[in-house]
Amino acid sequence: MLFGFHWDTGHGELVFAWSILPMLLRGLVVTIEASIVGFFIALVIGLIFAVLKDVPLKIISYPAYVITEFFRDTPLLVQLFFLYYVLPDYGIILPAFLTGALALGIQYSAYTAEVYRAGIEAVPKGQHEAAKALDLTASLTFTHIVLPQAVPRVVPAMGNYLVSISKDVPVLSVVTVLEMLNVAKIIGDQTFDYLVPLSMVGGLYLILTIVASAAVRWVDAKLPKTGVPMR
């Protein structure tokens, strides 16, 4: 029994599969929640790194560069263990779900920082010059000229990272987060049948990523391609 649902092992594989579907769907909800929370953390931390890496002072930009490189080149699993076992030693006790989402966010912040930079650098130089000619302040230029043009350029890449994050969520099962793979593993441990639950997780993942990728393409198609339309 899991989440108040019972599995039925006595009436063949199909009945068994149908009986565990509600449990796996509960796990799927946690997978999606963890993906979204992790994604937002990655968006925020990534933006901070993107700004820091652009600072003209080497003493700030170089450490930011090394730290993102470190985040990118070390395994998510080890980063997760580090947060889960080391933070409590310093008095920071987070629930497993938040620790997991934080690990996802930290790992992917290294990737999103690069996306932000590419998006900002892709805004033509003439836009900056025009803003200067119109006597806009630096902050107004950034928020009203650069960002509105950079955002449409970064959305597809960011969307792809959201899909990637969802595929990394099963790693969170090692710190007891009850996402979809963990649910399937528990069902397998209890019923000695791993084939059905693990295959169903594979199928559900396929559906999730196909739908999510289609959504990213749809959003991308809706976005203006060059600049923003005048209002």
Add this chain to the structure above:
Amino acid sequence: MHWTEYLPPLLQGAWVTVELTVYSTILGAVCAFAFGIGKLSRNWAIKGFSIVYIEIFRGTSLLVQLFWLYFALPIAGDLIGINLRLPPVAAGVLALGLNIGAYGAEVVRGAIQAVRPSQYEAAKALNFTAQQALWRIALPQAIPEMMPAFGNLAVQNLKDTALASLISLGDLAFRAEQVRNFTQDSTTVYSMILLMYFGMALVLTAIMRLLERSVGRWRGARS
């Protein structure tokens, strides 16, 4: 216990991680070329099989694939009466290689398609067969274009090997977990292996750069 005493078990694990990375990267490269070229095939069976392989391994999570091969495959084998019980090393190399191979296949396909059509026309004009055009004209020009993406995938693969510790394979992450259980010194152990993984990734990146430079010579003269 002094931190230097952690080193022997961790280095032992690091060597397993290196082996795992090398084997699975080689398997991944083979899969990438086989299925990347297969996806461009005119034979619908080869093309269809390549597309299904790529979609399944890119569309699902690596950890799910790893668990499936290790926990579910033996049961599937029992159903059809074959012993498919894989040792952890085999399951690890297979899952990592097949997973990274699917991502690599898309890189291979993209790079081959990016070879200019005039190159194929010239090959045809010179009476090259389709095979010759692929091996002697398209691939030598496409491979240098694949290298930067392959470099990223190799590092990705190195990081992914840590997941093999979850099917009790004695790699670096697994040894670290053992040392931590024994000493309860999480901060030192995890800081050490984070740095070790970082070091290995830097070495791997350097190797891939060298490889990139050496195949760069195959690039045709740009018009």
